Amino acid sequence: MADAGKAASGETAGASPAAEPPVEAADPVAAAYPQSSFGEIWAYLIAGQEETLKAAYPLSDIGYFGAEVDLYGKLTGVPNPQKIAFYKGRVHLVAACSGRALSHFVLEPESAVRKQLVADLLESSKTFDGLQIDFENIPGRDGDRFLSFLRELRNGLADKRFTIALPARTKTIANDVFDYKKILPLVDRILVMAYDEHWSTSAPGPIASMGWCRNVAAYSLATIGKEKLIMGLPFYGRTWGNINPNRAFFHSGIQRIIAENRITGIRREHDIPTFQYETSVKITAYYEDAHSLSKRLEMYRIMGVQSVGFWRLGQETPDVWNIARLTGQAP
Numbered sequence: 001m002a003d004a005g006k007a008a009s010g011e012t013a014g015a016s017p018a019a020e021p022p023v024e025a026a027d028p029v030a031a032a033y034p035q036s037s038f039g040e041i042w043a044y045l046i047a048g049q050e051e052t053l054k055a056a057y058p059l060s061d062i063g064y065f066g067a068e069v070d071l072y073g074k075l076t077g078v079p080n081p082q083k084i085a086f087y088k089g090r091v092h093l094v095a096a097c098s099g100r101a102l103s104h105f106v107l108e109p110e111s112a113v114r115k116q117l118v119a120d121l122l123e124s125s126k127t128f129d130g131l132q133i134d135f136e137n138i139p140g141r142d143g144d145r146f147l148s149f150l151r152e153l154r155n156g157l158a159d160k161r162f163t164i165a166l167p168a169r170t171k172t173i174a175n176d177v178f179d180y181k182k183i184l185p186l187v188d189r190i191l192v193m194a195y196d197e198h199w200s201t202s203a204p205g206p207i208a209s210m211g212w213c214r215n216v217a218a219y220s221l222a223t224i225g226k227e228k229l230i231m232g233l234p235f236y237g238r239t240w241g242n243i244n245p246n247r248a249f250f251h252s253g254i255q256r257i258i259a260e261n262r263i264t265g266i267r268r269e270h271d272i273p274t275f276q277y278e279t280s281v282k283i284t285a286y287y288e289d290a291h292s293l294s295k296r297l298e299m300y301r302i303m304g305v306q307s308v309g310f311w312r313l314g315q316e317t318p319d320v321w322n323i324a325r326l327t328g329q330a331p
Contacts, residue, residue, distance in 0.1 A: 062090070
């Protein structure tokens with residue numbers, strides 16, 4: 001979640017629908033779409049972008065992003081919930097840790113770094129309604145360490161909500177660090193990041209195709225259950241080019257480029273040869289609009305999903321707030 005540039009699961013997508021309606025230049029009036037009702041609607045808010053949150057939005061919970069673990073294992077960047085005091089729903093501190101080596105370092109049992117991190121997380125959570133953990137790069141051998149870390153936090157949070165963001169899965173994976181069944185008893189909610197089916201360095205494709213999302217939701221409902229499940233949805237889009245010119249080349253590769261593009265304007269800059277040339281790039285874009293968001297929300301509602309969450313505020317079409325409806329009847 002943290003970075004919408006990684007694959008959420010690395011698994012094969014489900015089948016796409018046989019036919020899609022034509023895409024118009026602008027979204028039709030949102031009233032043309034059904035209102036999809038959920039007991040909880042979450043959205044992520046980036047610190048420093050508080051203006052993207054409006055009091056009228058149908059949101060039950062805000063994941064306030066984001067405190068991060070720095071390279072010394074210290075918790076930094078804790079946002080100030082007073083900056084969104086106008087919002088009357090629940091506000092959760094989101095804590096992220098990037099990097100496999102850093103995650104291994106801070107999860108070391110009984111280490112002073114881990115003890116201090118747990119203490120900092122519990123202390124920082126006191127001014128929030130809950131804490132969400134978003135550690136997405138945990139080494140495969142550290143599964144038990146991660147579970148014990150979550151258990152420590154669960155025991156220390158008392159009555160505050162404890163949630164976690166986990167990558168999307170369509171099936172059980174052997175020795176999975178993010179095993180839904182093992183994590184389930186330790187948290188109040190699991191937000192499944194059902195996006196980045198295709199990512200910045202993958203082949204072009206939907207951020208979250210309908211068939212893939214259906215498979216993720218079906219597995220999540222069966223494994224997590226509707227009471228604790230939050231299905232994550234993307235607001236953002238991506239573009240891909242058919243070539244990426246940013247590469248390192250052998251001398252022979254540079255000579256091939258010169259020959260293929262018939263380059264003659266080679267000059268020297270302080271004795272170093274350099275040249276420029278132009279080439280065409282075909283761009284492919286996939287994004288979310290009122291139609292795609294409505295279809296996905298309705299699919300989840302019909303499947304029995306009771307809570308959804310959006311990554312992230314500021315990236316959305318405004319029409320989504322006329323499509324998603326909050327019932328206030330939390331699971």
